[in-house]
Amino acid sequence: MRTKKTQAAWAAVALMASICFASQAFAWGSATHAYISDNLSKGDRNPLQKIYGNMAGDVFAYMSGHPAQTLKLLYWVTHYDSPLPGYPAALPSYLDLWEKSRTVLGKAAAFGFVSHNGEMGADVTAHGSYDYTMAEPDGFVIVKAKQMAAVVEDWGLGISGTALYELCHIFVESAIDLKIAEHHPLLGAKMSAAALVRTPEFPALLVETYAGLLATLESLDQNTAKLIVRKAESDFRSLMISYGHALSQANARELVADQLAALAPAFLAANDVELPPGIDIGALSDAFLKLAYYQFTDGYDGKVAATIQWVRENLGAHGNF
Numbered sequence: 496m497r498t499k500k501t502q503a504a505w506a507a508v509a510l511m512a513s514i515c516f517a518s519q520a521f522a523w524g525s526a527t528h529a530y531i532s533d534n535l536s537k538g539d540r541n542p543l544q545k546i547y548g549n550m551a552g553d554v555f556a557y558m559s560g561h562p563a564q565t566l567k568l569l570y571w572v573t574h575y576d577s578p579l580p581g582y583p584a585a586l587p588s589y590l591d592l593w594e595k596s597r598t599v600l601g602k603a604a605a606f607g608f609v610s611h612n613g614e615m616g617a618d619v620t621a622h623g624s625y626d627y628t629m630a631e632p633d634g635f636v637i638v639k640a641k642q643m644a645a646v647v648e649d650w651g652l653g654i655s656g657t658a659l660y661e662l663c664h665i666f667v668e669s670a671i672d673l674k675i676a677e678h679h680p681l682l683g684a685k686m687s688a689a690a691l692v693r694t695p696e697f698p699a700l701l702v703e704t705y706a707g708l709l710a711t712l713e714s715l716d717q718n719t720a721k722l723i724v725r726k727a728e729s730d731f732r733s734l735m736i737s738y739g740h741a742l743s744q745a746n747a748r749e750l751v752a753d754q755l756a757a758l759a760p761a762f763l764a765a766n767d768v769e770l771p772p773g774i775d776i777g778a779l780s781d782a783f784l785k786l787a788y789y790q791f792t793d794g795y796d797g798k799v800a801a802t803i804q805w806v807r808e809n810l811g812a813h814g815n816f
Contacts, residue, residue, distance in 0.1 A: 526682060541600060547689040574614070653771060675795075682739075683742035
């Protein structure tokens with residue numbers, strides 16, 4: 496039975512996670528990132544700070560009410576340390592945030608943040624392998640989402656192309672998060688705890704690194720830009736507390752299916768998709784999640800284990816971490 500506390504916690508997840516349908520920025524889900532970071536940090540000091548920093552690589556992906564170009568650039572500067580094609584100005588990066596960190600706790604959170612990125616961090620193996628010798632050059636989650644989309648396209652739902660791919664992408668990520676949380680029952684609690692105890696230096700680092708870019712992009716004064724960055728981090732922190740709690744529940748899969756169903760109408764409307772008459776969105780969401788869970792997560796554990804080793808070797812080779 497769902498308690499009011501559980502319902503309230505998951506309602507916060509639903510409110511924030513609605514933004515995920517507007518973007519392909521996500522690679523591994525937050526629980527998967529937490530698991531990767533937890534294993535990178537075994538035996539280290541301040542593992543919870545590192546877990547939060549790793550999850551927070553996607554801190555700006557949940558922002559709403561900003562132009563698409565702003566969100567694209569914020570994604571880029573939190574995941575890459577290289578020029579953005581078509582954007583001539585010098586950009587900050589995840590490495591700048593690391594360089595600005597000063598305290599032991601700040602360095603731990605910044606280490607987690609660096610270990611998330613799309614060049615030498617965890618996102619490489621989910622979104623694109625680059626020079627990592629994986630069998631699927633597109634990255635594990637992308638490959639699985641494409642495979643799932645090919646199956647769902649035959650269901651006659653009137654969803655196709657990019658919309659169908661994005662939908663399947665989210666369900667694959669959610670299914671992997673669920674499996675990892677099921678196999679590691681303390682993970683959800685660690686996610687919530689990491690968010691609860693994150694050092695106040697971390698949002699200050701985000702402000703110092705990225706508020707100037709936001710101010711330039713949207714012609715804002717510096718104080719307004721700083722407030723926006725702080726709010727984005729605060730919202731993300733609340734989301735991770737709630738999401739960790741939800742993944743700790745015995746009926747986590749039901750909660751995820753229910754809330755993805757609640758978000759579906761907005762996603763469908765945004766993509767000009769009208770489902771055939773008589774379709775039960777709740778049942779459809781459950782069917783999508785079961786399909787992803789049972790057919791398109793096979794081999795995820797090996798890929799996640801390889802990702803942990805890949806990130807560990809990359810950060811060690813970098814020499815500054």
